[in-house]
Amino acid sequence: MSNTYLAKSAKSMPDSSNGPRQPSAITAQALAREERKENRSMLLLLTPALVMVVVLLILPMCWLAFQSVQTEEGFSLVNYVRIFQERIYWDTFALTFKISFMVTVLSIFLGFPIAYAASRLQGFWANLVLICVIIPFWTSVLVRSYAWLVLLQRRGLVNQTLIDLGIIDQPLNLMHNTTGTVIGTLHVMLPFMVLPLYSVMRKIPQDLMQASESLGAKPFYTFRRVFLPMAAPGVMAGSILVFVICLGFFITPELLGGGRTILVSMLVQRNVELYHAWGAASAVGLVLLFVVFLIFWGINRFIPIERILGAR
């Protein structure tokens, strides 16, 4: 018994301040006391941060949960039933998932070549590629939404260019609809895909591809059987990050969707700000939260959450 105690306490042994002075007096009991003291002080260090998160995040969530099942007649699940029964709620969830899925798939297809190029290039060119990803990443989402509002408007640069090139005759409706939402959202999400992908691809040794080719594999076969499986964790981390952020994204869809592409986040915002319908807002928000947690929980077995979030 005391042996296991000693073994467990061995790690914290150097912490004991009275250790060097009177080594003969160290007993299992004293060590255990030191360890308890150490644990207490570590928990104490965590306290301020925990208080912030508990008071401003966890308690409010509990409050919302309470609101969502509370009506004038007492406990009721009417707010949750509404999500499944009323068309507008159901459609909003469906559209949110559709757009999130589209943006995730598109960001894989657009993000993969960039990350690949950045990981295989060297020096100036690699930096150039990364800078083109990082500058938008650090630029305010509002600024980027503004840029897209200007670019995508009826007489905007995109329509003008397409007309000048003779590709179209009439300007296209590129914003205040789903197209605008997807273009703007994809622009915000792409760095979230490229950065984790790049950090995984950079670690794939070049020798492996050369080995595969020297053994007679065609380039595409090498790519598919050697490179792709090793890049898969990056694709996975990036996709989860993009999909989850998309599910709750508000600013860009609100500005570029022009009130016509209603997503779950807008449903929450409108229910709170316009209708003061806390029950409905809470229920919608908590269903969203449940989906997000389900995704994180599922992925946590393959990639630790901290690593996915750390990619930001």
Add this chain to the structure above:
Amino acid sequence: MKMLANLRHIRLSQVLFTVLVAAILLYLILPVLIVVPMSFSEARFLQFPPKEWSFRWYEAFFNSLEWMAASKVSLITALVTTVVSLPIGMAAAYAINSSSLRIVRTLQIVLLLPMMVPIILIAAGVFFVYARIGLISTLTGLILAHIMLALPYVIIALLAGLRNFDMSQEMVARSLGMNRFRAFMAVTLPQIKPSLVSATLFAFITSLDETVVALFISGGDNQTLTKRMFTALRDEIDPTIAAISSILILASLLLVVIAGRNKPQ
């Protein structure tokens, strides 16, 4: 590039790949770059390229009491958020790094929650609480919410530094008679400076960029720049936004440079 160079017979695909990468990079960078020349346009309506050049939108921004007040609120909030969230985050990151307790691992996930919970829900929750305790439209309320939002970024950045640091150095300082806090300040902190810098940048930018929570809880004299910009963009596109955006882009370029110099490896 060696691999590609070996495959002379697929030159065409190499060219296509380069074009593809260039096109995607343009999609990423062009919208950011295009805002700057537009901010110097004379016209009331947005056009590109501008026909006449002027500083009128910059004048409009710097001469507007509302925009100036909003900028001040945003800057103060971001500064205070950074100054407060760094020590709180540092304490938490230190504890997570040093403790082997099982509960600390769980608490670590709890501390990452502000990054996982959809921001719109956080905004609704904070609004709900603030409405009851009278913190709506106050600077204090805004700063407290932003500290909570910045904490996970600060903790992740600092943890990355602490994990690469050999804690036995701190032990040595303590065995030589320094108390734990002094040993940390004298030995550990100077050596994790790069992650301290990135934690600072993350905290500052998280607060400065934050829009959704500010939309719900900031108001009156304490509206943030982001809230004013969002409202202006939703109602009518005012070219003053182009000037503000250019200033913000310049600021983020500056941050990219600082962050780039920060990691020489």
